[in-house]
Amino acid sequence: MITVHHLEDSRSQRVLWLLEELGLDYEIEFYKRDPKTMLAPDSLKEIHPLGRSPVIDDNGQVVAESGAIIEYLVHRHGQGRLIPPENSDARLRYTYWLHYAEGSLMPFLLLKIVFDRLGKPPMPLIMRPAAALIAAGVKGKFVTPRIDEHLDYVESELARHKWFAGDELTGADIQMSFPLEAAAARAGIGAERPHIQKFVDRIHARPAYKRALERGGPYSYA
Numbered sequence: 001m002i003t004v005h006h007l008e009d010s011r012s013q014r015v016l017w018l019l020e021e022l023g024l025d026y027e028i029e030f031y032k033r034d035p036k037t038m039l040a041p042d043s044l045k046e047i048h049p050l051g052r053s054p055v056i057d058d059n060g061q062v063v064a065e066s067g068a069i070i071e072y073l074v075h076r077h078g079q080g081r082l083i084p085p086e087n088s089d090a091r092l093r094y095t096y097w098l099h100y101a102e103g104s105l106m107p108f109l110l111l112k113i114v115f116d117r118l119g120k121p122p123m124p125l126i127m128r129p130a131a132a133l134i135a136a137g138v139k140g141k142f143v144t145p146r147i148d149e150h151l152d153y154v155e156s157e158l159a160r161h162k163w164f165a166g167d168e169l170t171g172a173d174i175q176m177s178f179p180l181e182a183a184a185a186r187a188g189i190g191a192e193r194p195h196i197q198k199f200v201d202r203i204h205a206r207p208a209y210k211r212a213l214e215r216g217g218p219y220s221y222a
């Protein structure tokens with residue numbers, strides 16, 4: 001039996017979606033964020049030393065990191081599903097987007113989240129004005145332009161293909177779902193990026209995605 005160590009409002013939601021798409025049996029161990037820090041609880045460190053989610057346990061085989069989990073599940077349990085044929089152009093795109101999601105796009109979205117919180121509690125009141133001013137400067141000159149650059153790039157790619165690897169849903173789309181959901185919620189997609197919005201709407205309409213939400217509980221980005 002596959003166990004998903006599932007942290008609320010986190011990347012682990014897409015692992016549940018993948019398992020539903022593959023039709024695999026699994027169980028969920030639920031974890032709540034600290035209401036003040038919004039960090040994962042220390043109890044996750046009992047599963048993996050870094051104490052982060054997602055982590056899966058497949059009959060004693062523990063796998064962490066979303067991309068590694070997706071590759072593992074598709075390879076071990078997919079039976080050829082959700083991955084393009086080897087040596088195809090689609091396979092190359094699949095591999096690229098599987099790594100791009102966390103390696104290129106998500107770091108800038110995380111920077112936005114960090115700088116959005118500067119100048120707010122729990123920071124001491126006396127420091128908030130200066131921190132907010134610094135945050136606004138960094139976001140305006142560096143973070144927001146980079147996010148716009150990446151979202152424009154993603155928009156242009158989705159204008160060419162229905163899914164990231166081509167015309168069929170793959171694990172790359174599942175990996176890209178979280179950063180694009182986060183962008184829609186926190187960075188704004190806007191009318192100038194209709195293909196990203198259509199992608200988000202398309203994944204939210206999938207029956208397997210809806211089943212994953214029912215299993216995983218509240219998820220802010222849906």
